[in-house]
Amino acid sequence: MFTSRGLVATAFALVSLNAVSDPKGVETPRLGQQLEPQEVHSITVWPDGKGLPPGSGNAVTGQKVYAQQCQACHGLSGKDGINDTLVGGQVAPTSLPKLRTVGSYWPYATSLFDYVRRAMPYRTPGSLSDDEVYAVVAYLLFKNGVIEEDLTLNAAQLSKVNLPNRQRFYSEYELP
Amino acid sequence: MAKKQPANPIANSAGNGLLDRRLFLTGGLASLGIALSPVVNASESTINRARKPWMQSPGRALGDYGQPSQHEAAVVREGRTSQVGTLGSGASRTPLQDLQGTITPSGLHFERHHSGIPDIHPEQLQLSVQGLVKQPLKFSLNDLARYPLTTKTYFLECSGNSAVNLGPNPALLTCGGIHGLVSASEWTGVPVSYLLDEAGIDSKAKWVVAEGADAARMNRSIPLDKMLDDALLALYQNGERLRPEQGYPVRLLLPGYEGNTSVKWLHRLEVSAQPAMSRQETSKYTDLNLDGRAEMFTFEMGVKSAITSPSGNQQLTGKGYYEISGLAWSGYGPVRKVDVSADGGKTWAAAQLEEPILDKSLTRFRIPWHWDGTPCTLLSRAADAQNHQPTRAQYTKAKGTSGFYHYNAMQAWRIEADGGIHNVYV
Numbered sequence: 047m048f049t050s051r052g053l054v055a056t057a058f059a060l061v062s063l064n065a066v067s068d069p070k071g072v073e074t075p076r077l078g079q080q081l082e083p084q085e086v087h088s089i090t091v092w093p094d095g096k097g098l099p100p101g102s103g104n105a106v107t108g109q110k111v112y113a114q115q116c117q118a119c120h121g122l123s124g125k126d127g128i129n130d131t132l133v134g135g136q137v138a139p140t141s142l143p144k145l146r147t148v149g150s151y152w153p154y155a156t157s158l159f160d161y162v163r164r165a166m167p168y169r170t171p172g173s174l175s176d177d178e179v180y181a182v183v184a185y186l187l188f189k190n191g192v193i194e195e196d197l198t199l200n201a202a203q204l205s206k207v208n209l210p211n212r213q214r215f216y217s218e219y220e221l222p
Numbered sequence: 223m224a225k226k227q228p229a230n231p232i233a234n235s236a237g238n239g240l241l242d243r244r245l246f247l248t249g250g251l252a253s254l255g256i257a258l259s260p261v262v263n264a265s266e267s268t269i270n271r272a273r274k275p276w277m278q279s280p281g282r283a284l285g286d287y288g289q290p291s292q293h294e295a296a297v298v299r300e301g302r303t304s305q306v307g308t309l310g311s312g313a314s315r316t317p318l319q320d321l322q323g324t325i326t327p328s329g330l331h332f333e334r335h336h337s338g339i340p341d342i343h344p345e346q347l348q349l350s351v352q353g354l355v356k357q358p359l360k361f362s363l364n365d366l367a368r369y370p371l372t373t374k375t376y377f378l379e380c381s382g383n384s385a386v387n388l389g390p391n392p393a394l395l396t397c398g399g400i401h402g403l404v405s406a407s408e409w410t411g412v413p414v415s416y417l418l419d420e421a422g423i424d425s426k427a428k429w430v431v432a433e434g435a436d437a438a439r440m441n442r443s444i445p446l447d448k449m450l451d452d453a454l455l456a457l458y459q460n461g462e463r464l465r466p467e468q469g470y471p472v473r474l475l476l477p478g479y480e481g482n483t484s485v486k487w488l489h490r491l492e493v494s495a496q497p498a499m500s501r502q503e504t505s506k507y508t509d510l511n512l513d514g515r516a517e518m519f520t521f522e523m524g525v526k527s528a529i530t531s532p533s534g535n536q537q538l539t540g541k542g543y544y545e546i547s548g549l550a551w552s553g554y555g556p557v558r559k560v561d562v563s564a565d566g567g568k569t570w571a572a573a574q575l576e577e578p579i580l581d582k583s584l585t586r587f588r589i590p591w592h593w594d595g596t597p598c599t600l601l602s603r604a605a606d607a608q609n610h611q612p613t614r615a616q617y618t619k620a621k622g623t624s625g626f627y628h629y630n631a632m633q634a635w636r637i638e639a640d641g642g643i644h645n646v647y648v
Contacts (some may be wrong), residue, residue, distance in 0.1 A: 072370050072416070073370075074369055074370060074416045074419075074420065075365075075368055075369060076420050077361065077365035077368060077369070078351065078357075078359030078360065078361050078365070078417065078420050078421065079359065079360050079361075080357065080358070080359065080360075081350050081351075081352055081358035081359055081360045085350070085360065086350075086352055086358065088352065088353075088490075088492055089439070090431055090433075090441070090492060090494075090498050090500075091498075092494070092496060092498060092499070093496065093497075093498075093499045094496070119307060128306040128307055129305055129306060129307065129308075138514065139514070140513075140514065141514060142510060142512075142514050142622070142624045143510075143514065144624070146505065146510075148505075151505060151516075152504055152505050153499065153504050154499045154504060156499065157499050157500060157501055157504050157505070158501075160498070160500060160501070161500070161501035161505075164438065164439045164441070165336070165337065165437070165438040165439060165440075165501075168308065168311075168337070171337070171437050171438065171439070214514060214515045214516060215504075215508065215515070215516050215517075215518055216515060216516075216517055216518070217517060217518040217519045218519070219445065219497070219518070219519045220428075221497075221518070222496040222497070222499070
């Protein structure tokens, strides 16, 4: 019958429209090419220390790196620069940490290694060797009273460093 | 001829001159004696053959890429600030008070960069999908552009937007100066789920770390569920390829999430079981509470609204009719309702929401208003399906003033007797 055929045709049109609007139903050209192992180039350092490279450094050598590469913007003491304050502030159990630094606010030491290697020094990111990054990270942790001056940081040591404000972070997502 | 008073004048819908939002539709303005447009006398205009200068010779040539009128040169991004010693590590804001509708012109979209705007040749950028996947993949920009594309309108808001209103005294800024770290565009691109499906997600995967190809290699960890739900790899903004400052040639676009997570100049998606705890999700973009504890991964932008006109640092030119107009949005879904008050929050009237009211987009609201020339305070408050925009007092009582991120309390504009307008806390 004419009318029922009309109805059937409409129903088909609706079904195919639905299929197109459902992302799982979309045909994609699958143009991705295999990423070869040597192309992976991840520089992410994870909170459990995974991704930390070989190499090491301590605060004594780190002080030299800092003076040459960081001090101009972050100040002699790390507290008196034109850019972000890197040293100081207080982890206070009951009142707000007003000054948020690596020592008083950051939850993970691994994030410091990751960030310095990723983004600093501001004008020439990526220019430091991994040893220099370990050293300047050790220096900043020492200046913030987190580690001893003579502790040599490497992947294993840095993964073990606990920052004092860690326990005050929470999330509705599961934290590592 | 003197007009007769209408038998049934339209009642005010809330205190201090707020009129019914349906006034336009009912033709009620005329009944209030408000002239809508000057009446042109046809015979006079035909007689007057004088030509204005721009009518005396042909205008300028056709052009390659259109620019705004030179008479609009003052409408530019505002509040541009960068870290001392840097030019591209900071923010610039959309001049919300100068715009209408809901789409932000691409050149006025707010900016927030952490190490300047890179200049990337599209043939030299490769997007990789790696980590906990069955087959790590790489895609050229040409490849990406061949996928089935999706177009959606979404707002983007920096989670530090409006934070200046957490300060002890109200800053005497424009609406854009305070709230201009929000913009909206029509974005076209490839759903992230297509590429993740193609690479094959490992069953242990829970997060995807997105990394940009700027000098800071800015990175954020995004829940895998969000990536599979509505995340977009945006290639086009308002019909044209992305502007460099919006992530050319490809950016992540996460509807409703704080702007920082929509990583620009995207070159890597790293699927993982845990978040990276990058600097931008620990030192920054974490919400410090009153008790000194800080919440991580607070992604959705709360429901918010602001009156864009009349607004801070504008000037009313005398008592009488004005249209109050503004923007409302929520990272949780469509805006359901916006109320406006002209008496500092004592009474409220529902504003008209202009269609279409889109999910995680800007919604334009309007309400007619008759200013009687006395000082008063304008406010707006928005609601989505679940959430109501708080007052400033409610917000600061619950969250304190040190949080900085995700401040979404109501904006109040004080109108003085001389028509001057400024930011105020109520």
